[in-house]
Amino acid sequence: MIYKNSTELMQLAGYPVYMSDIADACLLGRLNLFMIGDTGSGKTQLARDMMDKFGDKTVYILGRNDMDTRELFQQINLEKLKTAKTSAEIKELTDKINYHLVVVDELPNCVPSVRGQLFNLFDGFVEVNGKAYPIGRGYSIGVAAGNLGQKFTESSNDLGRALKDRMHVIIDSDYFSPKPSDTLEILAENTNPRVNFQSDGLDQSEEIINKHNELVKQSTPFEKLVLANYLVHGLDYCNNGMSKRKLKDQWPAAITSHAKGSDEALVLPLSTRAAKSTIRLSQALDSIVQGKAGKPVDINLLESMMQAYKFVAAYSGVLNDASVDANYSGDKYKTLDAVIQTTQAQVQQQEDNIRAGLEMVKSRKVNQKILDRFTGRWTFMRDILTYLAQQEGAKNEN
Ligand SMILES: Nc1ncnc2c1ncn2[C@@H]1O[C@H](COP(=O)(O)OP(=O)(O)OP(=O)(O)O)[C@@H](O)[C@H]1O
Ligand SMILES: [Mg+2]
Structure with a gap:
């Protein structure tokens, strides 16, 4: 690995997690990664290093605004698609494409039609005549980089929306x-300003895919599922009983004045898709940290979920930009740290109730008194616990 960066993004169980660890976690979790930046901090270098792990089962594409889909297909050895007529012919061509990792540098330069095909590649298929043809044999991931500059406001423009939908982790x-x-080390090593692409020829595709398959087989701890529900449903709740989702464009203007300073006016709930990415990233980070420790370590599930949330949510469009600017000097990560602090306090307050709720589930009987303990943004727990108690009951009957 040539990329160097010892800035800590977080600590889990006392172990530091770096940029390259997040990159590894994305490979492990099969999460698409987008690196924003405009300072030559090594985005391209890190993407190249990631490619190095996949031998020849990877492709690098440099985004240009004059590239059309025909040229894109040429770059991924699909130029014959032009002459292929039947879907059998197309399938024969696409079956040969075995890319596990597609790297796109300067992605924002790409025109929307090319971007669309690139996102399909990230997700493991190409689209021809409205039909999807799989590539990458079940494991594919996309890593993209680019300077977004003025062109980017996450929620409003076309690129912002496209990124939000298809890139699971944006950093x-x-x-x-x-x-x-x-920087001292980087400069002392050599002064060639080009990205180094040294390949040691070691193809780790199989190992990465195997680890990925193991990760997705793990069942998600119940605590993580509750936390994800909090992020999806708890954060949807407004004190006046309204739902942020239902408020749509009225949020955050419709938030009552006494809640204006709280996170109620600061952050939207996660989408189900983002909640999945959060759990996946959290599981992958746990696994990376276990690997670093070289022995089983106790990772605080709340901590791990919150850190994953931070890196999934920051550029996912859930933050109220005006409030981030006014209260956190535009710093999305600081803003999320504050949201995380509130969430941790909330969870601590609920610990006894959640424990009582789980006892209720075990007893297989819905107890309204216990359900009533969950109020405000925790109201979602009533539905979860009722469902689980009924499931337990049904299990017992069988
Ligand atoms: N963190 C780093 N570790 C190792 N090398 C680095 C690092 N950052 C930059 N470099 C070196 O500096 C040069 C520029 O890095 P790179 O092209 O990866 O930056 P970038 O973030 O992609 O920049 P840009 O936003 O201009 O595309 C390369 O020679 C690269 O090897
Ligand atoms: Mg670059």
């Missing part, structure tokens, strides 16, 4: 740029 790499001591 501002300038925010976590290398330390001066890293």
